[in-house]
Amino acid sequence: MNTRIIIFLHLVFVLPALVNGQTTAQVIPKPQKMELAQGVFKITPATSILSQKELLTSAKQLKGYLEPALGYDLAVNPKSGKKNVINLKLDKSLVQLGEEGYKLGITPDNITLAAFSEKGIFWGIQTLRQLLPAPIFREAQVQEISWEIPCLKIEDCPRFKWRGVMLDCSRTFITKEEIKKYLEAMSLFKMNVLHMHLTDDQGWRLEIKKYPELSSISSRFHESFKEPKEYEGFYSQDDIRELIKFAAQRNxxxxxxxxxxxxxxxxxxxxxxxxxxxxxxxxxxxxxxxxxxxxxxxxxxxxxxxxxxxxxxxxxxxxxxxxxxxxxxxxxxxxxxxxxxxxxxxxxxxxxxxxxxxxxxxxxxxxxxxxxxxxxxxxxxxxxxxxxKSATVMYWRGWVKDVPQKVAALGNNIIMTPTSHCYFDYTYEKISTERVYSFNPVPPGFDEKFVEKVLGVQANFWSHLDRTPPRIDRQLFPRLLALAEVAWTNNDKKDWNDFKVRLQSKLKSLEILGISYTIGNY
Ligand SMILES: [Zn+2]
CATH class of the missing domain: 3.20.20.80 (Glycosidases)
Structure with a gap:
């Protein structure tokens, strides 16, 4: 790499990272239990990954995440090496943390990431990525940086199993590449459902082989409106298969x-x-x-x-x-x-x-x-x-206050997406990041015995007004990070002032991932 570029990267990414205390443990969503310890684990060319056979895919994924910025290979299961290793293991005794929970231990010598299932390992890997300096998200080698991870112990699992984002692909077509960008960001913050609003008055966006007219006619705005071509179109079934695979690899x-x-x-x-x-x-x-x-x-x-x-x-x-x-x-x-x-x-x-x-x-x-x-x-x-009896209700009419309790009392599951906190097409003046953060998907006065009927929470983005990628980004971010914490972290562990500090450090990661965000108006 050209020396001038290295100096530039150093100034732009390394110095601010240190100034902002990137080497302290700043994770969103906040882990349920975290204890900091003295010292750091350093990733170097001698670091290797140890993994059980069942977790080889996870080990390769971790390698794939880290190697571009590191600029060197991390060996998986080398013959020698008990020190300076990142150890991935399935541990059935962690069943109490659930399918998505994980346990992470970091000492100067080793990192141990254990979970009941591969899903938990995946979320633990996301925590690990966030504990590294933000330039780890770069796709090219970053030199002159010390890849340090603070020593700590984490035990973590989600509050809700449905942690969603809805993208309205009908009012405005959202390209496959943009959707991948959002999937990547969602997974980093442990969101696990993408709801695609594929059909509406502004266009049918999914190829249906039996009805080709849905693609040839129903996916296009009438020519009299002279809409830009990029606002219309449809996903072929192959596109969808590609997105499903990309999403599944990210839980x-x-x-x-x-x-x-x-x-x-x-x-x-x-x-x-x-x-x-x-x-x-x-x-x-x-x-x-x-x-x-x-x-x-x-x-x-x-x-x-x-x-x-x-x-x-x-x-x-x-x-x-x-x-x-x-x-x-x-x-x-x-x-x-x-x-x-x-x-x-x-x-x-x-x-x-x-x-x-x-x-x-x-x-x-x-x-x-x-x-x-x-x-x-x-x-x-x-x-x-x-x-x-069996339908799941997605609650959106925030002004009809008795819906959640009624649905749960009938025995149906409910997903909370009220206009009061979860509509990300609304302005930040109306729904600030702080307002999103304050949301409790189990409303006050909600009968304790129905709590398990609340599957989770979701952000809804309607694309009628904000129609270009940077504007869609700014509607979603940074509010999505606040909602990620609402969805994952227990209500009594949340703290807005503490979140604000962590959010600052994550904005750099978003920039590197090519995501615009709204500044201010927290
Ligand atoms: Zn009729």
Whole structure:
């Protein structure tokens, strides 16, 4: 490397890192239990990785994370070497930390990372990466830096099993490369679910082999709006397979969302016969038309179910996720009220109003998904007109305060994503990082005996206003780091002032990962 570049890197990354106390233990989300000790472990060319056979993939992953910035190889399981090693091991006695928990011990001689399962080892590796100086995230060799990790002991496991992010890929198409960037950042902060909002009025974004019109017509804005080409498009099934694999390597499950019965006018651009009135809409950018359309799938038309079941056949086969999200929000009922087919369906099924018709619609789809071995998730409106026993509810209407308790009391699982704290398309003036951090997904007064029904928490990003990668980045970061701690760290261990200090040190890592973030307005 050119000397001038080395000096530059030294000034830009090493000095600030030391000034900011990068060698102290600054981890987000905060581990449940951490004890600092004297001294440091130093990674040098003599360092090696020891691993059981079952953890060779993890060992290679760790190598892959570290070697670009180190600029040298780390041997895995060399013949000699008991000192200066990073030791990865499965330990069934750590079952009390759960599938995702891990135990990390760092002394000047060795690092030991142990967990009940490979998932825990993966999260422990993320902690280890964060304990190194931020330039470890560079993809080229960084010289003149001492790769020191503070000596400590950590015992850690997540508070919630669902630690999610929703990206709205419909209002604005988000490229595969951008999604990989977010997956990489999510995994560093131990987030484990990416919910892809794949269909909505602004575009259908998933290739369905049986219906090529969904790609050729429903994924494009109407030409009269002269939208930039990069805002539209779709993911081929191969793209999705690539993303699923990339995510799985980072302990992240991708959950697809296919909206129904509302937010579906992009489907009617290609298949108008599936709406009650046979309407067809010009697919418009969100700012140039209604946010909620009155046209919805006709619940009285068998063709609607034939279409949706064919779509769900391909979706179920493509996504290994046990969950499929079917939307269910913001579906106006006025066309159902006026539609003879829908009214006949209500009479035939003995449904007393259109809310019950929506509930019947969702239950019919749920039964179909269950037959494919999948579980249904829907936005909280799926409660209206009656909730099935097994559906999982995604709570978003922050202003309807009694929903979480009601859902849990019915025995259904709930994921907390209220507009009050989790809507990352909102401005920082409305939802500051501090406000996100203050969120407790188990609301005050929530009945203790239902706590286990709260699967977790999720940030929702809608792409109607912020549509370019740097602007999307700045809506997500640094709020996402605050939510990561909400999702992982027990409420009584959280401390905003302490988080703020740790956040400062992580901003450098985000920069190196090519992620923009909003400064100030914490
Ligand atoms: Zn109808």
């Amino acid at each position: 992240i499950m991708i959950v697809p969302e296919i909206e129904m019965p509302g937010h579906t006018t992009e489907v009617f651009a290609a298949f108008p016969q599936l709406s009650c009135k046979g309407d067809t809409n010009k697919i418009h950018p969100w700012t140039k038309g209604y946010g909620v359309h009155n046209e919805v799938f006709c619940a009285g038309n068998e063709q609607t179910f034939e279409f949706l079941q064919n779509v769900l056949n391909e979706v179920s086969a493509l996504f290994p996720s046990e969950y499929i999200h079917i939307g269910g929000d913001e579906a106006p009922k006025m066309h159902w009220k006026a539609c003879p087919k829908c009214q006949k369906r209500m009479a035939d099924e003995g449904l007393k109003d259109e809310n019950e018709l929506q509930s019947w619609f969702v239950k019919r789809i749920e039964k179909y998904l269950n037959s494919k071995g999948k579980k249904l998730i829907g936005w909280d409106e799926i409660m209206e007109g009656g909730l099935s």
